[in-house]
Amino acid sequence: MADARFPLEDYFGFDVRPYSALVRFEAGDIILSEGEANDALFFLEQGRVKVSVTQPNGKVLIVSFIDAPAFLGELEFLGARELTNGVTAVLPCACWRIAGTRCRERILNDTTFLRKLCVMQGKRFVQNAEKSAQSQSYPLKARLAQFILQTAPDGVYREKHTEAAAYLGVTYRHYLYVLADFVDCGILEKTFQGYRIRDSEGLRSLSGMETLCRL
Amino acid sequence: MADARFPLEDYFGFDVRPYSALVRFEAGDIILSEGEANDALFFLEQGRVKVSVTQPNGKVLIVSFIDAPAFLGELEFLGARELTNGVTAVLPCACWRIAGTRCRERILNDTTFLRKLCVMQGKRFVQNAEKSAQSQSYPLKARLAQFILQTAPDGVYREKHTEAAAYLGVTYRHYLYVLADFVDCGILEKTFQGYRIRDSEGLRSLSGMETLCRL
DNA sequence: TGATGGGTATGAGAAATCTCATATATCATG
């Protein structure tokens, strides 16, 4: 798997290898703690992360999921924001940490990097807008099925129900109702450490709304 | 109103005045026709625009609304996309058109511009994500009230019902049902050329969900 | 002139979702 090509090569106009360190995370690991002052730039080469933020009232809110390849912490690096959101690995992640102290100026003047970042952010925006627009029209049954597949790659769903319900934009009550449906259908099985996926095929078809699992 | 400062000054590292032309649009005017190959970069200095796209099935879909100040057509300009979406003025707009043919290279290597754009796109993304996340939890009555205020600054609501319903993520049927409610409440009045707003205060309070207008 | 299709409009019943109430379990903390 060790490429001859350096994976960051395409994203910068100069050699960032001297300033970069590869960090690996397992699913569930915390990549960035919320509220830290962060001066490094991260590049997610492989994996998927979850971004979350704590609201004034203390509730934790899931903001979005981001798939590789993507930059993380770019707004802070550009000086457009002070504190980072919380970032957690959902899948095993390979992540490059580029220290800001030693090449910040150079990066901020690297047109290759800046153009790449503009394009990636623009596409992320368009993609996200389209996705959230279309997803809002599906009933929770479909959205939850998709959410479970996305957040439980190892076959066990462990998200906090309160946070998941808030992210999906529905009541906690209703969320639990649909989740219980999945258990009754035999799609999920409740265990001591989470909900085990027994029928991922069923989840997939539900998330596409082809078949129904009428109780 | 004629400033001494050139409004694009802060967004570029060189003088773009020679390449820029100010264009004004009235509410309803088409700024960019969909599907055109576009090589210019636009900067929206004042106003609000609506972005829409035609789907494969022929239906027109409202993608998003964008408020000044913002760049338009930046993805095409960066070469990340071929064809533009349709862009229509919602409010009277002041828009700078920067011809690509004569300074494209220079702009693509202007770190001031690129950094500005990265920051603006990043913020747009975060803002949009937060907004769509929270708005999805309000019932249509609130979202429609907000939508009407946003799209009918002159006091007359003229959006196509099919498109509006799709944008708001609800059925056409339900959309009409709630719209009829507003008319019954005396908030809107149906005229030959659209729905006239009779009680914008009522719309505002509905969009914030303070008061209810029980039928 | 008679189709045909899209936007508009309305009704009735079903399904999805919310609100409110209540109960248990868990966990940190004094």
Added chain:
DNA sequence: CATGATATATGAGATTTCTCATACCCATCA
């Protein structure tokens, strides 16, 4: 150990939203 805060869990009834069915109006087009 007691206490309060938070997550989990379930029930019942109200409200929102969807599906399906049916019209009407007004273009365009053969």
